[in-house]
Amino acid sequence: MIIQLESNISENATQKIRETLDQLGISHTTIKTQFQHYEVAILKKDIDIRIIGNLEGVKDVHRVTDDYKLVSAKWKVNPTSIDLGDGVVIGGDDFTLMAGPCSIENEEQIEKIADYLYHNNVKIMRGGVYKPRSSPYSFRGLGIDGLKSFYKLCKERGIKIITEVMQVSQIEEMHDYIDIFQVGARNSQNFNLLDELGKVEKPVMIKRGISGSIDELLQSAEYVFSAGNENLLLCERGIRTFEKAYRNTFDINAIPILKEKSHLPVIADPSHGIGIRKHVDKVTLAALAAGADGAIIELHYEPEKAYSDGQQTLSFEEFKRLKAQIEVLKEVV
Numbered sequence: 001m002i003i004q005l006e007s008n009i010s011e012n013a014t015q016k017i018r019e020t021l022d023q024l025g026i027s028h029t030t031i032k033t034q035f036q037h038y039e040v041a042i043l044k045k046d047i048d049i050r051i052i053g054n055l056e057g058v059k060d061v062h063r064v065t066d067d068y069k070l071v072s073a074k075w076k077v078n079p080t081s082i083d084l085g086d087g088v089v090i091g092g093d094d095f096t097l098m099a100g101p102c103s104i105e106n107e108e109q110i111e112k113i114a115d116y117l118y119h120n121n122v123k124i125m126r127g128g129v130y131k132p133r134s135s136p137y138s139f140r141g142l143g144i145d146g147l148k149s150f151y152k153l154c155k156e157r158g159i160k161i162i163t164e165v166m167q168v169s170q171i172e173e174m175h176d177y178i179d180i181f182q183v184g185a186r187n188s189q190n191f192n193l194l195d196e197l198g199k200v201e202k203p204v205m206i207k208r209g210i211s212g213s214i215d216e217l218l219q220s221a222e223y224v225f226s227a228g229n230e231n232l233l234l235c236e237r238g239i240r241t242f243e244k245a246y247r248n249t250f251d252i253n254a255i256p257i258l259k260e261k262s263h264l265p266v267i268a269d270p271s272h273g274i275g276i277r278k279h280v281d282k283v284t285l286a287a288l289a290a291g292a293d294g295a296i297i298e299l300h301y302e303p304e305k306a307y308s309d310g311q312q313t314l315s316f317e318e319f320k321r322l323k324a325q326i327e328v329l330k331e332v333v
């Protein structure tokens, strides 16, 4: 059960709600986010929720039977949209594209790609500065200095950035140079990291774990929300299956299911989802048709020279073609 509290609720009224829940033998947690106050209660038996609804300071009460509560679609009337400022909003009617290299490599690379995005009306650039790599000998990113250049050069062009945060200690140093924190597949269930990201106001995009279920992704989002941050995006990036013909199995089913289960925007990552450059376009279009709110796509002017994930990275020309196809399909769906 989710109890939405009035924003100006008094301490006495809050106390009364807690006491009533205690008397009913219902365990409950107080949640304060940047937007609202809630009391989340775990109902083990059926109660007449009007008992709670009639208490002073209660705005609304919702019965949510899912294991995750605040990210559930069962209580929120309108889907969530994420406002990055300057008119850049994710969620709602549009299909948002985020594009850029797997890894930030140098300033020249940032400028070339950011200029390209600017001229093609793409408002969000991706690029990792902390890279989770399977081998410790692979390129592991430029770190905080790379992020500072990335942020500055994009800001000059009016472009927002999304980049991966790998550990708790990086949050603070990254905070002022970021528009969206990305939680990578490998950290999808790093609950300490998720808890700490609940304490920031910046949006967080959580990727589905490499072998993560849809429910686990939603519970990861619940961690961040319940720690105080409602600005969340979910990302389907493919899962590990027995199939070896491509890098990951992009789970197209996850898109309508996530949209049905949660009010949060759902972003597709077709690049990691299939891992094969020439098929990234088809998976992107499928995700759009399936109801995704956007896609995050790896892009480089010389994919074959990219420091990481070149095999799944689109060239400028390929991206432009895909963007034109998206415009056509958008009209249909």
Ligand code: PEP
Pocket (backbone or CB within 6 Å): 102, 128, 132, 183, 184, 185, 186, 207, 237, 269, 272
């Ligand atoms: C990435 O976005 O480059 C990345 C490492 O993604 P994932 O966490 O989905 O593997």
Ligand code: MN
Pocket (backbone or CB within 6 Å): 102, 103, 272, 298, 308, 309
């Ligand atoms: Mn990558």
